[in-house]
Amino acid sequence: MASSAFLTISNLVKRFGEVVAVDHVDLGIEAGEFFVLLGPSGCGKTTLLRCIAGLEHPDEGRIVIGDTTLFSSDDDIVLPPGKRNVDMVFQSYALWPHMNTFENIAFGLKLKKVPHADIKRRVDQVLDDLGMNGLQKRFPFELSGGQQQRVALARLLANQPPVFLMDEPLSNLDARLRLDMRSELKRLHHDAGATTVYVTHDQTEALTMASRVVVMDKGVIQQIAPPDDLYRTPANLFVAEFIGAPRINLLRAEPFSDETGTRLRVKDFNIPAAWLPDRKEVVVGVRPESITLHTDRTGDTVEFSVYAVLPAGPEVFVHVVRGDITLVARTAPGLTLAMDQSVWVGIDASAINYYDVESGELVPPPRA
Amino acid sequence: MPGRKSIASRLGNSAKRQIRSPEFIISITLIIVLSYLVLVPLFNLAWRTFSWAPGDTRISRDAVPGQFTIAHWDRMLFGRVSSKMVWTPLANTMVTGTIAAAAALLLGGTLAWLVVRSDIPGRRIMRTMLTLPYLIPAFAIALAWETMFKSPLAGGRAGLFEMLFGAAPPSWLSYGPVPMIIAMTIHFYPFAFILVSGALSSVDSQLEESAELQGASRWTIMRRITFPMVLPAFLSAMVLTFGRTIGGFAIPYFLGGPVNYWTLSTMLFRNLGMGLDVNGYVIAIILIVLASALVYFNTRVLGGSTRKFEIIGGKGFKASLASLGKWRWPIFAIVSAFIVVACISPIALLGYQSLMLIDGQYGLSNLTLHYWTGPSDPAIAFGSPGLFRSPVVLGGAWNSIRFAVTASFIASLVGLIIGYIVVRRRKSWISKLLNQISFLPYLFPAIAFGAMYLSMFAVRRGPVPALYGTFTLIVLVAVVKHLPYTTRTGASAISQIGQELEEAAILQGSSWLNRMRRIVIPLASSGVVSGMMVTFVGLMRSLALILLLITPSTRVLMTVAYRYAEDNITQLSNALVLFVTVITIVGELVVWRLGRGRISRMREAKH
Numbered sequence: 003m004a005s006s007a008f009l010t011i012s013n014l015v016k017r018f019g020e021v022v023a024v025d026h027v028d029l030g031i032e033a034g035e036f037f038v039l040l041g042p043s044g045c046g047k048t049t050l051l052r053c054i055a056g057l058e059h060p061d062e063g064r065i066v067i068g069d070t071t072l073f074s075s076d077d078d079i080v081l082p083p084g085k086r087n088v089d090m091v092f093q094s095y096a097l098w099p100h101m102n103t104f105e106n107i108a109f110g111l112k113l114k115k116v117p118h119a120d121i122k123r124r125v126d127q128v129l130d131d132l133g134m135n136g137l138q139k140r141f142p143f144e145l146s147g148g149q150q151q152r153v154a155l156a157r158l159l160a161n162q163p164p165v166f167l168m169d170e171p172l173s174n175l176d177a178r179l180r181l182d183m184r185s186e187l188k189r190l191h192h193d194a195g196a197t198t199v200y201v202t203h204d205q206t207e208a209l210t211m212a213s214r215v216v217v218m219d220k221g222v223i224q225q226i227a228p229p230d231d232l233y234r235t236p237a238n239l240f241v242a243e244f245i246g247a248p249r250i251n252l253l254r255a256e257p258f259s260d261e262t263g264t265r266l267r268v269k270d271f272n273i274p275a276a277w278l279p280d281r282k283e284v285v286v287g288v289r290p291e292s293i294t295l296h297t298d299r300t301g302d303t304v305e306f307s308v309y310a311v312l313p314a315g316p317e318v319f320v321h322v323v324r325g326d327i328t329l330v331a332r333t334a335p336g337l338t339l340a341m342d343q344s345v346w347v348g349i350d351a352s353a354i355n356y357y358d359v360e361s362g363e364l365v366p367p368p369r370a
Numbered sequence: 371m372p373g374r375k376s377i378a379s380r381l382g383n384s385a386k387r388q389i390r391s392p393e394f395i396i397s398i399t400l401i402i403v404l405s406y407l408v409l410v411p412l413f414n415l416a417w418r419t420f421s422w423a424p425g426d427t428r429i430s431r432d433a434v435p436g437q438f439t440i441a442h443w444d445r446m447l448f449g450r451v452s453s454k455m456v457w458t459p460l461a462n463t464m465v466t467g468t469i470a471a472a473a474a475l476l477l478g479g480t481l482a483w484l485v486v487r488s489d490i491p492g493r494r495i496m497r498t499m500l501t502l503p504y505l506i507p508a509f510a511i512a513l514a515w516e517t518m519f520k521s522p523l524a525g526g527r528a529g530l531f532e533m534l535f536g537a538a539p540p541s542w543l544s545y546g547p548v549p550m551i552i553a554m555t556i557h558f559y560p561f562a563f564i565l566v567s568g569a570l571s572s573v574d575s576q577l578e579e580s581a582e583l584q585g586a587s588r589w590t591i592m593r594r595i596t597f598p599m600v601l602p603a604f605l606s607a608m609v610l611t612f613g614r615t616i617g618g619f620a621i622p623y624f625l626g627g628p629v630n631y632w633t634l635s636t637m638l639f640r641n642l643g644m645g646l647d648v649n650g651y652v653i654a655i656i657l658i659v660l661a662s663a664l665v666y667f668n669t670r671v672l673g674g675s676t677r678k679f680e681i682i683g684g685k686g687f688k689a690s691l692a693s694l695g696k697w698r699w700p701i702f703a704i705v706s707a708f709i710v711v712a713c714i715s716p717i718a719l720l721g722y723q724s725l726m727l728i729d730g731q732y733g734l735s736n737l738t739l740h741y742w743t744g745p746s747d748p749a750i751a752f753g754s755p756g757l758f759r760s761p762v763v764l765g766g767a768w769n770s771i772r773f774a775v776t777a778s779f780i781a782s783l784v785g786l787i788i789g790y791i792v793v794r795r796r797k798s799w800i801s802k803l804l805n806q807i808s809f810l811p812y813l814f815p816a817i818a819f820g821a822m823y824l825s826m827f828a829v830r831r832g833p834v835p836a837l838y839g840t841f842t843l844i845v846l847v848a849v850v851k852h853l854p855y856t857t858r859t860g861a862s863a864i865s866q867i868g869q870e871l872e873e874a875a876i877l878q879g880s881s882w883l884n885r886m887r888r889i890v891i892p893l894a895s896s897g898v899v900s901g902m903m904v905t906f907v908g909l910m911r912s913l914a915l916i917l918l919l920i921t922p923s924t925r926v927l928m929t930v931a932y933r934y935a936e937d938n939i940t941q942l943s944n945a946l947v948l949f950v951t952v953i954t955i956v957g958e959l960v961v962w963r964l965g966r967g968r969i970s971r972m973r974e975a976k977h
Contacts (some may be wrong), residue, residue, distance in 0.1 A: 089878070
């Protein structure tokens with residue numbers, strides 16, 4: 003990891019009794035990044051975020067922001083949360099119900115002994131920026147969910163921390179508002195330019211907003227990559243299966259070559275391969291959009307039968323079966339398919355990834 | 371590596387950080403103080419029963435004061451007096467307690483079903499009315515029963531029964547187990563009623579509806595689906611009710627005592643009254659063991675089966691109501707009559723009796739307000755003036771209020787702090803220890819707890835002076851005895867406050883004290899205040915807990931009433947108990963209002 007990282011986490015461990023919630027995590031987050039921690043619930047992403055905030059006390063490791071060490075087990079440094087210069091937007095927003103909007107935002111500034119006139123100016127300014135002017139006197143219960151969420155953001159912005167921490171801030175909003183807030187948050191991040199560490203279990207949220215994503219499982223980092231790489235070349239089967247909806251198709255296959263070229267044998271049929279991995283057997287990952295369906299036998303295709311057709315507006319998901327193998331294909335509307343009819347399945351060989359059968363790790367392509 | 375320190379010094383530093391935190395200091399202080407106020411009195415009580423007292427040389431040649439002995443237990447459990455002292459009262463306690471608990475449950479359960487699940491008219495108002503007897507102190511029910519059923523046959527003056535029916539009631543109806551059981555049933559059924567109607571209305575209606583779709587009849591659904599699901603609540607209510615009956619004092623004392631029908635709690639009291647302290651302490655320990663066994667049984671044996679049925683408490687429901695058909699109005703009439711008898715008649719009886727110049731003469735000319743407002747008259751009630759003029763009563767009222775306000779305030783505040791530590795530090799050994807110590811007083815029946823404090827604080831111990839006879843002692847006993855409740859109220863108020871509300875403040879640099887002052891206490895206050903009112907009301911009418919510790923200078927309304935009843939000045943005791951009952955009901959109404967306000971405010975605290 004580049005030494006220029008603004009927020010560095012090294013060898014961080016956090017245990018809850020027997021459970022290792024964060025397992026020797028190393029991360030370097032660049033200044034200005036929108037960095038997303040993604041994973042299923044219980045994967046340790048929220049614990050990691052809370053370790054950065056100082057709300058959890060790690061067992062081992064080191065956390066450094068800029069040139070301030072927030073935590074170091076070796077040097078016995080534990081900076082209390084209030085001195086870390088970070089602020090967080092909580093999943094439930096954590097607005098104090100007995101304080102109005104102004105008081106909620108001003109709370110931390112008052113504790114920091116910011117002069118009253120400055121506080122007022124700053125609160126009014128952030129509320130204005132978020133289109134919330136005039137709601138200073140409202141109590142949280144008098145605000146809609148979306149407004150509460152903005153107050154929580156305003157509280158963070160008014161404190162002007164160099165690092166924004168966000169713990170699933172959009173998960174309590176209804177679906178439509180969530181879509182709107184995604185673009186707003188992205189814009190906000192762009193305008194404020196602050197380093198943002200964002201926790202979510204929603205892969206779409208991660209892929210749409212992040213500059214880089216770290217996928218975690220059972221406290222261990224699975225992959226760190228920009229969203230596009232994460233989708234195209236998942237580093238292992240866990241990431242491959244976790245990212246993408248509907249789920250990636252996984253098939254066991256034996257590589258071989260014949261007169262037509264390099265191929266993969268799957269049960270009683272075979273499909274084309276762009277290159278041959280150096281294994282006797284591999285797991286093949288095929289995204290639904292890399293599969294094409296034809297109602298007639300054409301080219302290099304295999305006969306399947308239609309199991310179910312699931313139209314979803316601009317796209318249609320088709321489940322096809324052959325023996326005990328089921329594949330999901332993403333197609334454009336227009337193809338008329340009946341249940342149990344025969345279809346011929348083509349697979350885009352260039353979009354296939356290979357994974358080791360034992361370790362589940364990606365088998366890298368040979369260097370060209 | 372420079373700056374790297376040894377593991378030992380690192381551990382040292384993190385331990386130091388923990389020890390310096392305000393929560394830790396408060397927790398440790400509370401553990402020490404509560405140990406002194408709960409565990410030490412318990413051990414002291416136990417030791418008194420296992421050692422010779424200085425005066426015992428008169429009763430036994432072997433007695434060496436201060437030495438260990440099992441002679442007291444041997445005498446109480448196996449000696450000549452054992453039947454009279456322990457076994458008969460134990461049997462009486464069990465018999466009256468189980469029958470009353472079963473009857474209360476049958477009554478409460480039936481009424482709960484009628485009100486929650488049948489089409490009986492006026493369900494909502496009935497639901498409120500049926501919980502009312504819970505507000506009437508047991509003392510009042512006992513006195514009301516006496517007013518109605520006392521008779522010359524049982525060695526007293528004529529009661530209202532004789533006046534109405536022209537004949538004295540049979541003496542078994544005046545005093546003894548039957549009136550005790552009936553009075554306890556009336557006093558305790560609302561408890562079962564509340565528990566069962568709560569369980570009935572939270573059974574997930576989908577479970578019943580799907581049975582209905584399978585073609586089950588309403589009766590089958592009731593028997594095969596609903597009843598098995600509320601059964602755990604039912605059994606638990608029964609055990610808890612029984613547990614409450616064994617610690618009861620006023621009902622067995624006033625309805626059983628006159629015919630020498632003693633229970634453990636009244637026998638305990640009697641022994642202490644006769645100066646046979648050790649006997650009383652032995653009985654106190656038996657009571658504590660009995661109560662602990664019941665709590666253990668309830669949580670370990672029944673607790674498991676309750677957990678199995680967590681489907682209860684699904685979403686709120688709107689189940690279709692069982693039709694009572696042509697029985698609808700007759701049942702309504704019966705329930706209404708019951709409400710009159712159980713809720714209204716005790717109050718009316720006390721009120722009426724307190725207006726009789728001469729007890730037992732039922733005529734308009736005998737009515738007077740003398741016992742409420744009259745001046746002292748040597749010819750009446752040994753010259754005691756009416757309630758509102760009596761310095762004894764007014765002093766007692768002032769003491770009552772002072773006592774109940776102080777103790778409920780302290781108990782609630784300490785309960786809130788313990789509740790905070792219990793909720794926020796759920797996994798630490800400190801919070802577990804604190805939780806358990808503060809729960810212990812729940813296991814001690816009130817009269818036994820009073821006995822513990824009597825044995826503990828009657829003499830000076832080290833730096834702690836003899837507190838017997840002081841206001842401090844009765845406040846102390848009340849605070850500690852109510853901690854199990856206030857801790858739970860405090861904990862539930864704290865658990866309503868999302869942890870992230872505090873964490874958000876921590877990130878802003880807010881200290882523990884600042885958070886307490888600015889976030890926790892403002893948000894918990896409404897819950898704590900209503901909990902405080904509950905404690906206040908309970909203390910205003912408590913008798914058994916403080917009876918052993920009260921001296922003339924610290925007397926409160928209930929102990930004054932107790933004295934009048936002992937001295938057979940029934941109009942004054944009835945008037946006074948009625949007065950306390952009214953205060954209690956008003957207090958409960960205030961709690962109820964607060965409770966409604968609290969719910970709406972707490973909704974804000976949740977998101």
